Amino acid sequence: MIIGVPSEVKVREYRVGMVPAGVSALVEDGHRVLVQKGAGEGSGISDAAFVEMGAEMLPTARDIWENAEMIVKVKEPIPSEYALIQPGQLIYTYFHLAAVPELARVLVDKQVAAVAYETIELEDGSLPLLRPMSEVAGRMSVQVGAVCLEKEHGGKGLLLGGVPGVRPGRVTIIGGGVVGTNAAKMALGLGAQVRILDKSLKRLAYLDDVFNGRAITLYSDAATLKESVQRADLLIGAVLVPGAKAPNLVSAEMVRSMQPGSVVVDVSVDQGGCIETVHPTTHDNPTYLVDGVVHYCVTNMPGAVAHTSTFALTNATISGARTLAGLGLKEATKKDKALARGVNCYRGYVTHDAVADSLGYEYRSLDSLFG
Numbered sequence: 001m002i003i004g005v006p007s008e009v010k011v012r013e014y015r016v017g018m019v020p021a022g023v024s025a026l027v028e029d030g031h032r033v034l035v036q037k038g039a040g041e042g043s044g045i046s047d048a049a050f051v052e053m054g055a056e057m058l059p060t061a062r063d064i065w066e067n068a069e070m071i072v073k074v075k076e077p078i079p080s081e082y083a084l085i086q087p088g089q090l091i092y093t094y095f096h097l098a099a100v101p102e103l104a105r106v107l108v109d110k111q112v113a114a115v116a117y118e119t120i121e122l123e124d125g126s127l128p129l130l131r132p133m134s135e136v137a138g139r140m141s142v143q144v145g146a147v148c149l150e151k152e153h154g155g156k157g158l159l160l161g162g163v164p165g166v167r168p169g170r171v172t173i174i175g176g177g178v179v180g181t182n183a184a185k186m187a188l189g190l191g192a193q194v195r196i197l198d199k200s201l202k203r204l205a206y207l208d209d210v211f212n213g214r215a216i217t218l219y220s221d222a223a224t225l226k227e228s229v230q231r232a233d234l235l236i237g238a239v240l241v242p243g244a245k246a247p248n249l250v251s252a253e254m255v256r257s258m259q260p261g262s263v264v265v266d267v268s269v270d271q272g273g274c275i276e277t278v279h280p281t282t283h284d285n286p287t288y289l290v291d292g293v294v295h296y297c298v299t300n301m302p303g304a305v306a307h308t309s310t311f312a313l314t315n316a317t318i319s320g321a322r323t324l325a326g327l328g329l330k331e332a333t334k335k336d337k338a339l340a341r342g343v344n345c346y347r348g349y350v351t352h353d354a355v356a357d358s359l360g361y362e363y364r365s366l367d368s369l370f371g
Contacts, residue, residue, distance in 0.1 A: 001031050001032075001069050001070055001325040001326075001328075002031070002032045002034065002067060002068050002069045002070070003026055003031055003032065003033050003034065003068060003069070003070045003071075003072060003321070003325055004033075004034045004035075004064040004065065004067065004068025004070070004071050004072070005017045005018045005023075005033065005034065005035045005036065005039060005055075005064065005071075005072050005073075006036045006039065006061045006064040006065065006071065006073065007036045007038060007039040007061060008039075008042075008073065008074050008075055008303075009061070009078060009080060009081065010075050010078055010282075010300055010303070011282040011283055011284050012282065012283035012284060012300075012303060012304065013042075013074065013075055013300050013303040013306075014042025014043060014303055014304075014306030015042065015043055015074040015075075015302070015303050015306045015309050015310045015313065016039045016040045016042070016043050016045065016074065016306075016310055017039075017072040017073045017074050017093065017313075017314075017317075018033075018035070018072050018314055018317075018318070018321075019040075019043075019045060019310060019311055019314045020040075020045065020049045020050050020052065020053040020055075021053070021314070021318075022314045022317075022318045022321065023035070023050055023053040023054060023055045024053040024054060025318060025322060026321065026322060026325060027053065027054035027055075029322055029325065029326055031325050031326075032056065033054065033055045033056065034055070034056050034057075034058050034063070034064050034067060034068055035047075035050045035055040035056070035057055035058070035064075036057075036058060036059070036060065036061055036063070036064050037057050037058065037059050040310075042306045043306040043307050043309075043310040043311075044306075044307045045310070061081070061084060062084055065081075065084035065085065065086060065089075066084070066086065068089070069089065069090060070089070070090040070091075070092060070321075070324065070325060071089060071090070071091045071092065071093070072092050072093065072317070072321055073091065073092070073093035073094075074093060074094065074303075074310075074313065075093065075094055075300055075303075076093060076094060076095045076096060076097075076100060076103055077091070077093075077103060077106075079102075082103070082106045085106065085107075085110055085112060086110070087110045087111055087112075088110070088111050088112070088113070089110070089112055089113070090112075090113040090115065090324065090329060091107075091112055091113070091114050091115070092115045092117075092317070092320065092321060092324060093115075093116070093117060094116065094117045094118055094133075094270075095114055095116040095117075095118070095344055096116075096118060096270045096271055097114075097116070097243075097344055097345075097355050097358075097359065098243065098244055098245040098271055098272060098354075098355060098358035098359065099245065099270055099271055099272045099280075101359050104344075104345070104350065104355075104359050104361070107344075107345040108345055108348050108349070108350065108361070109348070111346075111347050111348045112345055113329050113343065113345070113346050113347075114343070114344045114345040114346070115320070115324065115329075115339070115342045115343050115344070116243075116342050116343075116344045116352075117129035117130060117316075117317060117342065118130045118242065118243070119242050119243045119341055119342050119344060119352055119354075119355070120320065120338050120339055120341060120342035121242060121338055121341040121342075122338050123337075123338075127178075127240075127242060128316055128338070129313075129316045129317055129320070129342075130178070130240075131178050131316065132309075132312035132313055132315065132316050133302050133309065133312070133313060134177070134178035134179045134182070134240075134267075135178060135179075135182045135312070136182075136301070136302040136305060136308065136309050136312065137179055137182075137267045137301045137302055138178065138179040138180065138181065138182030138183040138185075138186070138238065138267065139182045139183070139185070139186045140301050140302065140304070140305065141179070141183045141186075141236050141238075141265045141267050141301070142160070142171070142183050142186035142187045142190065142192075142234070142236070143186065144265060144286075144296050144298075144301070145160070145171075145234040145236065145263050145265045145296065146160040146169075146190065146234075148263040148265075148287060148294045148296055149169065149233060149234065149261070149263050149294075151261075153287070153294065154261065154287065154289060154294045155261045155262075155263055155294055156233065156259060156260065156261025156262060157261070158233055158261075160187070160190050160191070160192045160233075160234065161190040161191030161192060162191060162192075167193075168190075168191050168192050168193055169192045169193070169233040169234055170192070170193045170195070170231055170232055170233045170234070171183075171184075171187040171192045171193065171194045171195070171232065171233070171234045171235075171236065172195045172197070172228045172229060172231070172232035172234070172235050172236070173187075173194065173195065173196045173197065173236045173238055174197050174220065174225070174235070174236065174237050174238060174239055174249060174250070174274060175197070175198060175237070175238035175239040175240065175268075175274075176196050176197070176198035176200070176203045176204060176207050176217070176238075177198075177203075177238060177240055179236075179238035179240070179267050179268075180196055180198070180236070180238035181207065181210070183236050183238060183267075184196055184207070184211065184215050187234075188211065188214055188215060192234075193216075194211075194214070194215040194216065195215070195216045195217075195218055195228050195232075196215050196216070196217050196218070197218050197219070197220035197224065197225060197228060198217070198219070198220055199219070199220050201219065204217040204218075204219065205217075220249075225249065225250070225254075226254055226257075229250055229254045229255070229257065229258065230254070230257040230258060232258060232262060233259075233262050233263065234262070234263045234265065235250070235258070235262070235263070235264045235265070235275070236265050236266075236267065237249075237250070237264070237265070237266035237267055237268045237269070237273060237274040237275050237278070238267050238268065239268050239274040240268060240271065241271075241354065242354060243344070243352050243353075243354030243355045243358070244271070244354040244355070244357065244358045245271055245272040245358045246268040246271040246272045246273055246274045247274060248272075248273075248274060248275070248276055249274045249275070250274060250275040250276060250277075251276050252276045252277050252290075252291075255275065255276070255277045255290060255291060255293055256291045256293075258291075258293050259292075260291075260292030260293070261292065261293075261294070262292075262293050262294070263293070263294045263295075263296065264277070264278065264293055264294065264295045264296070264297075265296045265297075266278040266295070266296075266297050267301070269297040269298075269299055270299040270300075273297065277290040277291075277293075277295060278295055278297045279297060280297055280298075280299045281295075281296070281297045281298050281299075282298060282299075283298055283300075283303065283304060286298050320336075320339055320342070323335070323336055323339060324339070329343070329346070330370055333366060340366055343366055346366060346369055347369050349361075349362070349363075349364035349369060350362070350363060350364070351363070351364055351365065351366050351369065
């Protein structure tokens with residue numbers, strides 16, 4: 001198979017879809033790998049490093065898209081890339097289609113086989129390809145939140161860890177999954193007071209054990225959520241429903257109850273966000289104010305730490321890439337049920353139930369389309 005790795009074009013997106021070791025593995029499997037010149041520079045990877053592992057370097061994104069049977073990316077195609085997508089092409093990347101219905105229409109119209117990293121799901125419900133970026137984003141949420149709390153960035157001038165004699169910052173984390181757990185690790189490490197809210201008592205018991213009681217774990221009901229939002233200096237949205245739009249849990253009224261200069265970081269914004277007042281931002285213009293509360297809602301947070309993110313991502317994605325390239329979509333998804341769960345669109349239909357429900361499309365199973 002011919003696999004293409006184009007440069008990412010989202011604002012300040014420095015990651016690349018594959019590292020040289022991934023290229024080497026695919027070439028050894030007998031495939032051709034086309035990489036756009038300069039695609040790895042933002043992650044500290046030279047063109048020469050790709051060539052050494054057997055990649056063929058092409059000058060433009062159009063060269064990659066028009067010559068590849070399978071595209072491996074990091075982020076979903078954006079409008080400037082829609083015309084480059086080839087009919088029937090296989091695209092392996094993060095899609096988050098519930099938040100970008102216009103992209104879903106393009107994929108359906110062009111009968112693309114869209115395999116989404118974020119919905120590849122193991123039998124235990126875990127999301128192995130989402131995990132590495134969730135770990136990065138969870139940890140970054142506290143870093144950027146701490147910066148936003150500084151007065152010069154619109155915050156209340158609060159040091160998240162405090163100092164002796166002065167209270168530390170209060171961090172409320174909505175969701176105790178991978179993002180929430182990593183956010184809590186960072187916040188506790190800085191010395192903040194941390195609350196984690198979740199609906200799963202089993203998960204709360206696990207977090208209480210992991211953090212040895214240092215984080216306050218709370219069942220997320222309406223009253224507890226309202227009180228926890230109101231008292232937070234830093235509010236982190238870390239809610240995920242695989243494939244679906246994030247549920248809106250924090251109302252504008254609740255945000256209004258926060259003290260001026262408090263900070264909201266909604267990591268779930270790429271799935272629509274779990275806080276009513278959020279909308280996507282970019283690394284160029286990452287924040288805005290609502291009722292005096294600073295909002296940081298960058299949809300590709302891990303792109304800012306591209307070297308770490310790129311290598312962590314390829315570690316997780318290369319196995320699926322090799323399976324898809326080696327067997328083709330039909331046989332790969334029959335062999336690997338987790339990979340089958342990652343197929344969001346195929347032959348002009350939406351093939352993931354949660355994605356179809358969020359977008360208002362008819363759901364068709366992969367098996368019915370394979371015949």
